[in-house]
Amino acid sequence: MTRNASSLPAVGAVVFDIGNVLIRWQPEDLYDQWIGQELRQQMFDTLDLHEMNDRVDRGGVFRDVIYDFAEANPDYRTEIRWWHDRWLDMAQPAIDLSVQTLRALKRRGYPVFALSNFGREPFVLAEEKFDFLSDFDRRYLSGHMGVAKPDAQIYQLLEADCGHAPQALLFVDDRAENIAAADARGWQTHHFTSARNWADHLIERGLIDEADL
Template structure:
C-alpha cells in the first residue's frame, strides 16, 4: 500500500532522551539510583506528557520529596540538557523525505510547555507538516485513542501511514490499527526501511 505520510516519534528517534545518563553525570550513579528508587520520576514526566503543566508538576513533586528537592527541580531547570543531543542522521532523513514532497508528521509523548521550549532549541521541530503532541491531546501512546485522533485529523487511511518509534508497545498499538511501522533502533536501520519502502534513495539515507 502506497505510503502517504511518514510519522516520527521524537524522543530517542530525533532527540536523545536519557534522564538517567544526565543524573549520573550530575550527581553520580549511586545517588541517582537512590533517587529513582525513592521517587518515580518517569511517572511524574508521564503526567506532564498527559497534559499537566510542566513547571507546576515538577516543582510540586520536588516539594513532596524535600530530601531530593534540588535534584528533582533539575528535571525542569536543566531539562534541555536531558533532551539532547539531536540525532543528526534522523533529522537528515526527515528533511530528505520533506524535500521529496512526502508529508512528515510528529507523534510524540511530550509536554505542551516542554515541547514549545524544545522547539526554541531545535528548529527542525517546526518543520513537520503536522505535529501531534500528547500534552495538547491529553492522551499518550500507546493508548489507541491517540492513533485514532491522528487518523481523524489527517484523513489518511491507516495502512498508508508509516510510523517509527523506539518503544515496542507504541509500535504494537499502531500495528493494531493497521499502520505500517518500523521499530526504531537507530537511524541507519530506519534509513534502510525508508529505502525499502521506495521513499528515499541509497544516497539519501546515508
C-alpha cells in the same frame, strides 16, 4: 518473514516519534553526570520520575508538576527540580541521521507528521533549540491532546485529522508498546533501534535514496 517492499501498501505519510528517534532522551545519563551513578540509581529506585514526567506529557503544567513533586519528596528537592530547570540539558543531542531522513522525506514530497508524548512547555523549549521540529506538516503532541501513547485514542485522533487511511501511515517509534498499538490499528510500523536501521528501512522501501542523506 519480512515481506518484499513491493508487496507493502503505499505510504501516504510518515509519522515520527520524537524522543529517542529525533532527539536523544536519556535523563538517567545526565543525572549520572550531575550526582553520580550511585545516588542517581538510589533516587530513581525510590521515586517514579518517569511517571512524574508522564503527567507533563498528558497536559500537566510543567513547572507545577515538577515542583509539586519536589516538595512532596524533600530529600531530593533540588535534584527533582532540575527536571524542570535543566530540561534542555536532558533533551539532547539531535539524532542527526534521523533528522536527515525527515528532511529527505519532505524533499521527496511525503507528508511528515509528529506523534509524540511531549509536554506543552517542554515542546516550546525544544522548538527553540531544534529548528527541524518546525519541519513537520502536522504535530500531534500528547500535552495538547490530553492523551498519550500507547492509548488507542491518540492514534484514532491522528487518523481522524490527517487525511490518510491507517494502512497508508508509516510510523517509527522506539518503544515496542507504541508500535504494537499502531500495528493494532493497521498502520505500517518500524521499531526504531538506530538511525542507520531506520534510514536503511526507508531506502529499502524506495522512499528515499542514500544520496538524499
